[in-house]
Amino acid sequence: MAEAQAKPxxxxxxxxxxxxxxxxxxxxxxxxxxxxxAKDxxxxxxxxxxLSNVSRERVNEVIDRFVEELDSQTSLGVGADDYVRRVLVNALGPDKATGLIDRILLGRNSKGLEALxxxxxxAVxxxxxxxxxxxxxxxxxYLDPDQAADVLAQLPERMKGDVLMRIARLDGIQPAALRELDEIMEKQFSGGGNLKSSSVGGIKVAATILNLMDSSQEQAILAKIGEIDQDLSQKIQDLMFVFDDLADVDDRSIQTLLREIATETLGLALKGADPRVKDKILRNxxxxxxxxxxxxxxxxGPAKLSDVEAAQKEILxxxxxxxxxxTIVIGGKGEEFV
Structure with missing residues (x-):
């Protein structure tokens, strides 16, 4: 008797x-x-x-499995957490879904620092x-860099340089001290915190936050830090990645980046840009x-400087x-920024 054909x-x-x-x-x-x-x-x-030569049987199998996943949820709210996890993992893949799952499922009950x-x-x-x-x-x-940049921008001018300098000088924080700070934040707006790490701060964190701020504020904050600690100011600048640094990025990375950028944004960003950057972009x-x-x-025609800087920030x-x-490798004055 012939053996049954192996199932795909x-x-x-x-x-x-x-x-x-x-x-x-x-x-x-x-x-x-x-x-x-973009990555997904x-x-x-x-x-x-x-995909090639996908059989009708395989298509039906995929659709049936998808329908089964939906049908298994017989009641709203029953097993909702597991359902959210499965949907996000299936939609985004395990790597990207993990962080989003934590923010959704843990965030609704977040307290203390995590709630910020x-x-x-x-409000922060x-x-x-x-x-x-x-x-x-x-x-x-402790915040995400883009959120931290927005908060820093809204603080009094006298505080900005001092705060960023302290971020750069941070070399972690003891868990006990972090718990104490979490309790302080809890009393501010009620909460309790689910802290996972005491590794916060550092020069790279400061550089990342500063990168996400307006150029005018970047320079003002760096100048303020330079008045107190010129060496630290230079170290922060060395880890920053600015628009002109795109000229030193490899061609393959530039090509990958260009696929993510709208033509309108690119054209605006290149107005008044360093000729090396403009040439690099056009050649790719x-x-x-x-x-x-x-x-x-x-x-x-002419464009507002603020609009040009906003377009450059979007590309960065x-x-x-x-x-x-x-996906790509970029550098800040010769050092890897990944």
Whole structure:
């Protein structure tokens, strides 16, 4: 008797996502992809591009499994946490989903310092503005860099340089001291905290926060720190990645970055940019795309400096995001910034 034909291996989560999106149709798939990050879109897109000769049986298997996942949730609120975890992992993959799961499932009951991550930056600034600068430094080090940058920008001018200098000088904090600070924050707005790490602060954290602030504030804060500790100010600058540093990024990384940036944003950012940066960007575009970009820049006319800086910040934020994901390598004055 002939042996039964081996059953094809079950598709991976990434392959199932690709098959499901391909079966949805272009417009529906596009709507789903809009809610995914660049890294995940690249992964799913690559998986979709490699699909070939997918049998109707396999498509039905993927769709049936998806329907089963939905049908298994017979009552709203029952097993909701597990459902959220499964949906996010299936949609985003385990790496990206982990942090988001923590913020969603742990964040709703967060207290103390952890709860600050869920507050509006203006509210956080109001809470800490009357605290000792050392406490403010620890709090900002505990926040996500973009949130910390927004909070720092809203603090009194006299505090900004002092706080960032203290962030740069932080070399971790004892768990007991962190718990005590958490209790202080809890009394400020009621909470309790679920602290996971005492490794906060440092020069790299200070540089990252400063990178996310307006250029005018960057220079003012660095100048203030330089008046007190010129060596520390220089160390922070050495770890910063500014728009002109794009000229030193390798071509492959530039090409990857350009896929993340809208043409309108790119054209605005290049107005008044260092010629080396402009040349680097144009050389890594197709001839036609480069010509269209130059034409668009010439037709646009003068632009506000604040708009140009905002566009440059957007590109730098995308570069740091890709670098953090390991997709590209960027450098700050010769040193790796990942």
């Amino acid at each position: 291996a079950s598709p991976s989560g990434l392959e199932r996502a690709a098959i499901l999106l391909m079966s949805l149709g272009e417009s529906e798939a596009a709507e789903v992809l809009k809610h995914m990050g 879109v690249q992964k799913v897109g690559a998986a979709m591009a490699t 991550k869920w507050m509006e930056t203006r 600034a109001d809470i800490v503005r009357n605290e000792h600068p050392q406490i403010v430094a620890i709090v900002l080090s 575009m197709s001839k036609r795309a480069a010509e269209m970009l130059v034409e668009d820049m010439e037709a646009r 934020a995308a570069a740091r995001r890709l670098a953090d994901a390991g």
